[in-house]
Amino acid sequence: MSNIYYIGVDLGTSQTSITTSTGKRFSTTTCIGYTKDVISQKRFGRDHLLGEHALENRLSLNMIWPLADGVICEDEQSLQATVLILKHVIAQTTTEKEKDDKIYAAIGVPAQASIKNKKAIIEATKEFIDKIIIVSEPFAVAYSIDRFDECLIVDIGGGTTDLCRMHGSMPDESDQITLNFAGNFLDNELKKAILHKFPDVQLSSKIIKSIKEKYGYVSEVSEIVKVTLTKRGIPSEYDITDILQACCLKLTTPISKAIQELVGSFDPDFQEKLRNNIIIAGGGSRLKGIDIAIEKSLHEYGGGDAICVQDAEYCGSIGALKMCVEMPDEYWEKI
Ligand SMILES: Nc1ncnc2c1ncn2[C@@H]1O[C@H](COP(=O)(O)OP(=O)(O)O)[C@@H](O)[C@H]1O
Ligand SMILES: [Mg+2]
Structure with missing residues (x-):
């Protein structure tokens, strides 16, 4: 059988x-990486590698x-x-x-x-x-957290932040907003800001992403964040405490605007409930202080209550x- x-x-x-x-x-x-030429094809014995395996060998591959x-x-x-x-x-x-x-x-x-x-x-x-x-x-x-009542899911991913308004039945297109402000956007902003303050340091997407994932924060206070970067191959420590916070905070304004759009266009009897049940998910929910920062940026719209999911991955x-x-x-x- x-x-x-x-x-x-x-x-x-x-x-x-x-x-x-x-x-x-x-x-x-x-992601997937397709071999660039006959040499990379020979090296791997096939025409593509997947996921982390592709990332680790990306110099031989065209990444998609x-x-x-x-x-x-x-x-x-x-x-x-x-x-x-x-x-x-x-x-x-x-x-x-x-x-x-x-x-x-x-x-x-x-x-x-x-x-x-x-x-x-x-x-x-x-x-x-x-x-x-x-x-x-x-x-x-x-669905994973059994939240079918009035609440707002804010899923902060890599390429997009997806918001979805729940109201006890299947959500439709008008319940959803997609923003292009998410993890990749932060990586770009962080790269620009570091290079602006410390021209000539050497950065790759991987370096930027791991700095953000390890130290990224939107809370008001943080320990000093010093990272080791190289200039022409020579490593030194650089203090990025302030620029890191300023970059990460660039996420919260567009997100709280989108939250307000979904709240503002909802049945007025349930708007209060919606704004007080914001659930943040996705890799971006791991940014230190993101729930409180989103709450703060909602002040001008009448406030809100946000929590992060337990198992973002x-x-x-x-x-x-x-x-x-x-x-x-x-x-x-x-x-
Ligand atoms: N600890 C962290 N702090 C900040 N951002 C993080 C953290 N962990 C992962 N991310 C970011 O979350 C994004 C991926 O989130 P994920 O929900 O997996 O995305 P998607 O669903 O779009 O594939 C990436 O930009 C990644 O760098
Ligand atoms: Mg996701």
């Missing part, structure tokens, strides 16, 4: 996580981040890359799968991709997924898995 594997995937702009009904978890970066802008990029390779990443995370967590076993998958994708790329994803994955539901990532987050895929197990037949895509 064949078995069914229920899987929840959070296919993000920068990170993809999977959780399965057999208790497996796996997470990888949402297929969902970086919150939708699948329009070039030909991006849909193929998305499919390869999905195949990879599923293969990693269903190693005991027999030929006749079935894969039922719920996939959380950035809000705009859930509208614009749904059909393409369903079509391109039908040879290895037997039944599929595609939902927006913030909705998967709400797997929250989306756990919600997707739950949905996968619970959703009645009519919600599955016909494939």
